Amino acid sequence: MGLTVKLFNDVSEGVKGAKNLITDVNGVLVGQTTVDDGDVHSGVTAIWPHQRGLFKNKVPAASYVINGFGKSVGLVQIDELGTIETPLVLTNTFGVGTATNALTKLMLASNPEIGDTTSTVNPIVAECNDGDVSNIRKMRLTEADVNAALNSASDHFAEGAIGAGRGMMCYDLKGGIGSASRIVRIDDHSYTIGALVMSNYGFLQDLVVNGQPIGKPLAALLAADKHKEEKGSIITVLATDAPLNSRQLKRIAKRATVGINRTGGFIGNGSGEIVFAFSTTNLVQHFAKQNVETVQRLNDNVIDTFFRATAAVVDESVLSSLVHAESIVDRKGRLRFSFVDAAKELVRRQPEYSDMVNQVFTELGVIK
Amino acid sequence: MGLTVKLFNDVSEGVKGAKNLITDVNGVLVGQTTVDDGDVHSGVTAIWPHQRGLFKNKVPAASYVINGFGKSVGLVQIDELGTIETPLVLTNTFGVGTATNALTKLMLASNPEIGDTTSTVNPIVAECNDGDVSNIRKMRLTEADVNAALNSASDHFAEGAIGAGRGMMCYDLKGGIGSASRIVRIDDHSYTIGALVMSNYGFLQDLVVNGQPIGKPLAALLAADKHKEEKGSIITVLATDAPLNSRQLKRIAKRATVGINRTGGFIGNGSGEIVFAFSTTNLVQHFAKQNVETVQRLNDNVIDTFFRATAAVVDESVLSSLVHAESIVDRKGRLRFSFVDAAKELVRRQPEYSDMVNQVFTELGVIK
Amino acid sequence: MGLTVKLFNDVSEGVKGAKNLITDVNGVLVGQTTVDDGDVHSGVTAIWPHQRGLFKNKVPAASYVINGFGKSVGLVQIDELGTIETPLVLTNTFGVGTATNALTKLMLASNPEIGDTTSTVNPIVAECNDGDVSNIRKMRLTEADVNAALNSASDHFAEGAIGAGRGMMCYDLKGGIGSASRIVRIDDHSYTIGALVMSNYGFLQDLVVNGQPIGKPLAALLAADKHKEEKGSIITVLATDAPLNSRQLKRIAKRATVGINRTGGFIGNGSGEIVFAFSTTNLVQHFAKQNVETVQRLNDNVIDTFFRATAAVVDESVLSSLVHAESIVDRKGRLRFSFVDAAKELVRRQPEYSDMVNQVFTELGVIK
């Protein structure tokens, strides 16, 4: 589950969901496949908005491109129609074609009308480049790997160097999958908003945790490259059960950038930063019985509560991905430090940083 | 009122509203001021989406920029919030500041909360450059002129070289204000969609009316400039009582380009082509009693009916502006021909075109 | 090659390139694979902007979404960086994953740095749904089919029901691949602009050819569905050797809509209309020797010439796809008429249309 501590400078009301995961949004499930095979360290993470027939009961949705150095697919149709009609599959950059095929076949199998008596289907696949850790050129990912993730979806799932996050690096430390959730109260009703990130962005010297510029000594210790060609990215998926329409979901998606940059990001040129947001309320029927139907609409006057929660869950998801990730040996045999291991090494080598590290570890719940 | 004849190749179902004007949409009113003062031939056209307190009861809305060589104001907030909260004022390019001031004052007068206990207000002002006909450098338009248009709004209004359209030129012929409407049927319910255009775009040699390339002989006759620096533009306002949300209204707005180009436009570099679309249904309250309310939502599966109607009403509005406009003497004393007068002159000078002109005149209802 | 006749109401200067194909732009090559296998009638069309190392010498580029009911991939990065770094592959909707894989492997094979010492690569794959004619659910397309198209690229290529256009239907008639080009003169320099379309959009009753509403009798004859769920789309690729930057190429791309709608389109809800535009001038180096280099820049004051040419080449490409396509038996054994065959059948059954058909056939060069 997500972090168990209170987020530093949490701009939300601070009320977490039961698991502090995106799956706190009722119906949302997550499944993952991790692939470690020689110099390949990669995988798949799949998010189901619900499992009651996505193609026939589409979720209102939006995407937002913070920085478009990326190869995610499906955004064009989300933007036009404001819906998502498949699970969302996260994987590495060169797995997009295979994930697209697997997802298409899954939808065809469960919807005999697609491509025959009705239109086609719009698979959503998002990616980061894990080529720093994994041999991405092998294009090792199979449709079976994608199916395994899709079929194992559950409301409990692990974070860190797992699934599509297996080979991802965040602030030059081991990144990957992170998640968090918040409860939002409007009038007398409670809604949940959750985030899942695949973190693979940032430069170590820029890392600030809870106001502490811990990235600078870590970067010196690890001799991190200040001027590397960033091959990063971060994919953010936001889910809510609040009745937000696609315009409002796009506004929410845009606020992911606040959470992403709280730890020191600056939206680098090579960082593909893409956000997807969907609501599990006011589903859009593919075969509509009524062409005009009744739905709920939230007044934008109270949307700040969601904006605050979005900033918080994304910030916390990034931190959670860092805290949960383990150190890993990359495709070239180099040890790639997790945040926790790197900070411990910093204290061992430069004890003057033990106060800073202890404070950060305590605040993040690494030390209880 | 709009054209009384059937539109050539009408892609809609072809059912016109009672007046064949944008004011066929219940509640929509239009007021105009025409200013002829020396070498100034300009004016104001104001469109009220409804008159039941626009600021407190905003209309769902969208804008779409076909080509952004223009100075219209208010689009930024429409895009973000999906609403319009003032009347829409059309005028000439250098009247935008004055119209903004007049519109702001009108809203302040009727809403004492604005800028005091609540937020500010977003005036919508759209413009074309009538400098070909009118001395625009004089900035002659006054706030009183704007108020006169706003205060004279009615569900009947004249088309052609009137109001903001007074000095506009369309395909190098006299253009101005044109309007049309269509009835759209979804299930057992009828909706109305109406357009009002301020036409000021196009090159004469490109003009095609009802499939007839009448622009070429007219351009030769009038020695129209083939390579002029187009200082044109066309503003389109679309209104409907159908429950379209801002995403759907933006889709509708985008289809205006189909209607605009049916007569031979090609979206010239210098032509500011801006579209506004609003719905009078599902109003958004400024001081909401309920933060989550119930609204109607149209399924996009049936939106083609509206797309077709949009293409038709915009096409017909352009033609109606041409048919209704009269010839005028411009700021330099030159006679600027209306379409009807130019075509008559063509027949007089080149009788071989009398068949073409007769056919077009008959089909447009100029000859009955 | 493209149409040999003069385009009706050509808004360009009317000077065609030598082949009247997109390959009139120096360096541009097109290769195609056609797949007829049982009830599968599909294929691949590949466009090479140049063959001097696309990844290392990217073309300035833009994409524009006219209507986003589509699954084309690669747009996100084009929008951000303003470049294309692979050939463009056109195919059917469910071939996108396979084409993405094939294109990625091609780029990896010729660029050992990709995914190892430098960033990843952004494959461009565009699609229409040919499911009306072809059994798209079989996902029959193979990577070998894609490679065959890529490897057979030439400056001569066939139009009509071929390559990715094999199963496409345009205005309910047989559509597919069409192309055209124009010469544009700026100062004392000549530039070429070319288009290639994959046409799969439109309703037959709306079809207007050279001002003649021939679609209405054809629709009655063929009992075309007035209210079908359009599963269409049109992909447009624009190429030029003029020094247009990505902002200007997006402006050009936007004008494709003028050409698309000249025959009666209205941008239907289900029609994915995507445009790609690139320039073969001012290439962007992946491994730049100089971080600041000297390039040419066209002043937007003269861009209308390109806008006019764009409208013309796209209009003509659509017509060329209709004229070149042959009738075909679809996946359900029904004969699907080409435009030419349908018009002949119309004359046979309703001789009163022989004048209209003869005129149109003559003007299109069907009858010489």
Add this chain to the structure above:
Amino acid sequence: MGLTVKLFNDVSEGVKGAKNLITDVNGVLVGQTTVDDGDVHSGVTAIWPHQRGLFKNKVPAASYVINGFGKSVGLVQIDELGTIETPLVLTNTFGVGTATNALTKLMLASNPEIGDTTSTVNPIVAECNDGDVSNIRKMRLTEADVNAALNSASDHFAEGAIGAGRGMMCYDLKGGIGSASRIVRIDDHSYTIGALVMSNYGFLQDLVVNGQPIGKPLAALLAADKHKEEKGSIITVLATDAPLNSRQLKRIAKRATVGINRTGGFIGNGSGEIVFAFSTTNLVQHFAKQNVETVQRLNDNVIDTFFRATAAVVDESVLSSLVHAESIVDRKGRLRFSFVDAAKELVRRQPEYSDMVNQVFTELGVIK
């Protein structure tokens, strides 16, 4: 001039321009008018990109809307043509019409061709709502006030509660005008990038300065409203002499959000956050002698240096606006604290915060 201390966690290289102001970009000038008249506390801040005939020598430019709850004008044409052709005028929300008129008249006076023999002109006016402090309903601003700012432009200017920033509130403390600059080195060439902000956004409890959550005790002290309807906004103007084109300038503009949110912003619903960016290199001539000219182009591979500098100068400009602003008595007679005065009051009332305040004051250069 800007802050004299080193920015906390400066993500740029940290090399400031000589004045640490936007006017470090050669040719950029800033002029301001401050209006204190009864309950009106407002003004005008004008930025000249250069003074060598802006209309005839336009600057490459872009705008970016972080959040569109705003009434700034001129963005439509910047987006289309990628240029700015007038000075940029900043003022309060209801001064937009008057500023538009004044700016238009200024351009007409110096360019007799405008609106006569050539096209019109696109005035750029940006606004925030200072209605919390100033009686905005009076619409007190005159064209003379605007002219005074335009005519007094200099490369030295004051920051804080001055000019258009006179009545602005930032994080519920006195905000206003702030500026900063950085030197960026590409190959062997130095470029300057500068920012000017008009800060009027944020909630006090969210304020974090240099990693210190000082906003929470300040909010408790001042009983700041946690759930106020934010009527804020922040306008950011970025200037550089580097050869960035409009696409690249839009990318730069997008990074302003990093700087804005470093102090605790979350892009509130009611906060109009608009960014303008221009380059003083590769000017675009209105009356071009050559339609194709030679310009410099920066490779995006090295753009991160500008992204980092942008984040830094915007962050520092916000802080500089807070540090330079003085306390003020608002339109209702309430004292509105500056950051410095509020922090001093905090120490006086709650001495346990003296360490935090001392640290922050030292780091910001308030205490030397």
